[in-house]
Amino acid sequence: MELSVQLHMDQERVDRALEDYASQWPDHGPLREAMTYSLMAGGKRIRPVLTLAVCRLFGGQVETALPFACGLEMVHTYSLIHDDLPCMDDDDFRRGKPTSHKVYGQATAVLAGDALLTAAFSVLASAPLPSEQICRGVSVLAQAAGPAGMVGGQILDLLGEGKTLREEDVVTIEALKTGCMIEAAARLGAIAAGSTPEEEEAAATYARKVGLAFQIRDDVLDVLGDAGELGKPIGSDQTRQKSTFVALKGLEACEEWVDTLTKQAIQCLEPFQNKEFLCALAQFLADRTK
Amino acid sequence: MELSVQLHMDQERVDRALEDYASQWPDHGPLREAMTYSLMAGGKRIRPVLTLAVCRLFGGQVETALPFACGLEMVHTYSLIHDDLPCMDDDDFRRGKPTSHKVYGQATAVLAGDALLTAAFSVLASAPLPSEQICRGVSVLAQAAGPAGMVGGQILDLLGEGKTLREEDVVTIEALKTGCMIEAAARLGAIAAGSTPEEEEAAATYARKVGLAFQIRDDVLDVLGDAGELGKPIGSDQTRQKSTFVALKGLEACEEWVDTLTKQAIQCLEPFQNKEFLCALAQFLADRTK
Numbered sequence: 001m002e003l004s005v006q007l008h009m010d011q012e013r014v015d016r017a018l019e020d021y022a023s024q025w026p027d028h029g030p031l032r033e034a035m036t037y038s039l040m041a042g043g044k045r046i047r048p049v050l051t052l053a054v055c056r057l058f059g060g061q062v063e064t065a066l067p068f069a070c071g072l073e074m075v076h077t078y079s080l081i082h083d084d085l086p087c088m089d090d091d092d093f094r095r096g097k098p099t100s101h102k103v104y105g106q107a108t109a110v111l112a113g114d115a116l117l118t119a120a121f122s123v124l125a126s127a128p129l130p131s132e133q134i135c136r137g138v139s140v141l142a143q144a145a146g147p148a149g150m151v152g153g154q155i156l157d158l159l160g161e162g163k164t165l166r167e168e169d170v171v172t173i174e175a176l177k178t179g180c181m182i183e184a185a186a187r188l189g190a191i192a193a194g195s196t197p198e199e200e201e202a203a204a205t206y207a208r209k210v211g212l213a214f215q216i217r218d219d220v221l222d223v224l225g226d227a228g229e230l231g232k233p234i235g236s237d238q239t240r241q242k243s244t245f246v247a248l249k250g251l252e253a254c255e256e257w258v259d260t261l262t263k264q265a266i267q268c269l270e271p272f273q274n275k276e277f278l279c280a281l282a283q284f285l286a287d288r289t290k
Numbered sequence: 291m292e293l294s295v296q297l298h299m300d301q302e303r304v305d306r307a308l309e310d311y312a313s314q315w316p317d318h319g320p321l322r323e324a325m326t327y328s329l330m331a332g333g334k335r336i337r338p339v340l341t342l343a344v345c346r347l348f349g350g351q352v353e354t355a356l357p358f359a360c361g362l363e364m365v366h367t368y369s370l371i372h373d374d375l376p377c378m379d380d381d382d383f384r385r386g387k388p389t390s391h392k393v394y395g396q397a398t399a400v401l402a403g404d405a406l407l408t409a410a411f412s413v414l415a416s417a418p419l420p421s422e423q424i425c426r427g428v429s430v431l432a433q434a435a436g437p438a439g440m441v442g443g444q445i446l447d448l449l450g451e452g453k454t455l456r457e458e459d460v461v462t463i464e465a466l467k468t469g470c471m472i473e474a475a476a477r478l479g480a481i482a483a484g485s486t487p488e489e490e491e492a493a494a495t496y497a498r499k500v501g502l503a504f505q506i507r508d509d510v511l512d513v514l515g516d517a518g519e520l521g522k523p524i525g526s527d528q529t530r531q532k533s534t535f536v537a538l539k540g541l542e543a544c545e546e547w548v549d550t551l552t553k554q555a556i557q558c559l560e561p562f563q564n565k566e567f568l569c570a571l572a573q574f575l576a577d578r579t580k
Contacts (some may be wrong), residue, residue: 023436025438026437026438026442028446029448029449030445031437031445035437080403087396087397109380110377111372114404115436115437115442117404117407119431121428121432122429123435124428125425125428126429131420131422134421134428135415135421135428138424139411141411142410142412142415145408146405146409147315147405147408151404151405152316153318155398156403176318258543
């Protein structure tokens with residue numbers, strides 16, 4: 001199946017499942033509305049699509065991986081809500097829409113993030129999988145999102161603002177802040193499929209490469225891109241004095257780096273059948289213009 | 291064993307285990323320090339002690355319940371950090387110590403809360419228990435802490451400020467905001483012990499009664515108590531125009547209500563052996579002066 005068709009089908013599947021979970025949350029004040037506003041704000045669903053694709057690669061049933069995929073997307077969404085808060089990155093817009101605290105106020109935005117993070121683990125625990133696999137999924141997601149992963153990266157990112165960081169520091173921050181969750185997306189797909197440890201490690205390495213390429217491409221687009229398409233003002237990283245890959249290495253070196261990482265990611269999948277979608281996905285993310 | 295001895299032993303056991311978990315968090319900026327500051331800020335450990343006591347009641351090994359107890363306490367601690375934020379209750383002190391955002395700033399306080407909530411699920415997943423029991427534990431904790439529980443209660447509480455609420459609304463808010471987590475503490479102990487559904491429900495009912503009595507007693511102490519002992523200014527609920535049980539029913543009726551609930555809680559345990567500690571604990575919480 002062509003990449004765009006499969007991608008669209010998986011994105012739709014994730015969107016429908018997320019809407020279904022959201023409909024089950026109770027109606028306390030503006031909480032459900034705020035949670036749903038950010039969850040359905042037009043994300044590209046890269047992470048949950050990766051979970052489904054890795055599950056399929058290793059012969060698993062996509063339906064069994066869907067709660068893992070949706071839980072991970074809820075955690076990703078909470079992190080965006082909290083990152084946008086005035087005390088953090090202080091962003092008024094994301095994907096062209098006002099951020100949660102601009103619409104609902106800071107208190108509700110904090111709580112909507114908290115609720116999405118917590119609900120994610122309810123969703124994981126409900127997966128139609130053996131308990132051993134669910135436990136591993138909970139552990140992988142909590143590790144990737146916690147102090148040794150995404151939250152750790154976010155605090156290092158905040159500390160680094162206004163400072164000139166070395167390339168290795170920027171790589172570490174991005175690996176924690178973004179890479180851990182992309183790696184977790186792949187691992188969750190492998191766990192849902194009941195893959196071997198070797199299969200899971202191959203998928204994890206693929207995801208780390210794709211994740212870093214994704215982040216470098218983001219920096220490139222932040223300099224090159226079109227404000228309307230990216231949904232945030234051009235050069236916003238520069239304004240906030242963040243050390244980006246482009247600032248460290250220049251545009252051309254970054255574009256080559258993305259190419260190399262993408263080739264390496266595709267190589268990780270060499271031993272496996274039915275890898276076409278994941279190979280095409282890596283290339284699609286590397287080539288994207290928004 | 292006398293209540294105070296067992297209580298002190300269990301509190302110590304929880305403190306040591308929490309310190310042990312905290313020592314394993316990575317050292318990214320001020321994150322671990324901020325997480326540990328709030329986690330070890332002198333909490334009474336009522337919830338984790340309840341988990342251990344219920345596990346013991348139903349013949350379980352306390353060591354197997356310790357990760358459940360500690361994970362729950364991490365979730366409770368995160369909720370205090372976020373509740374104290376300027377955009378929420380805006381409290382500068384808790385238990386006589388400056389709150390997280392006063393010491394570390396708002397961004398770190400938000401992230402320390404996020405990290406504690408996430409790490410809690412890593413801790414649960416590491417319990418030395420069969421996967422089925424861990425999955426149930428994850429599900430119970432996530433439900434109790436999420437939009438249908440604690441976070442739902444917090445948003446209703448914020449919405450209710452400055453309004454005159456009916457008694458049933460105050461009961462609902464407190465049941466969600468505080469009661470769900472106290473009930474979850476009991477359920478987690480029962481799950482760790484591998485109890486029967488009937489045993490778990492009896493412990494859950496006991497905990498709901500104790501939890502409501504605890505909250506009413508808190509309101510009473512807010513009016514009666516001594517500022518130094520309670521660690522927050524006297525009458526702070528009144529200042530913030532919260533509808534409290536005392537405001538609704540008066541002091542005397544509240545004290546009677548605490549008595550009745552405590553007697554009912556103790557009755558729930560009637561069928562069980564070795565219930566002395568939990569009976570004494572209910573009475574101890576009802577009679578406390580701080």
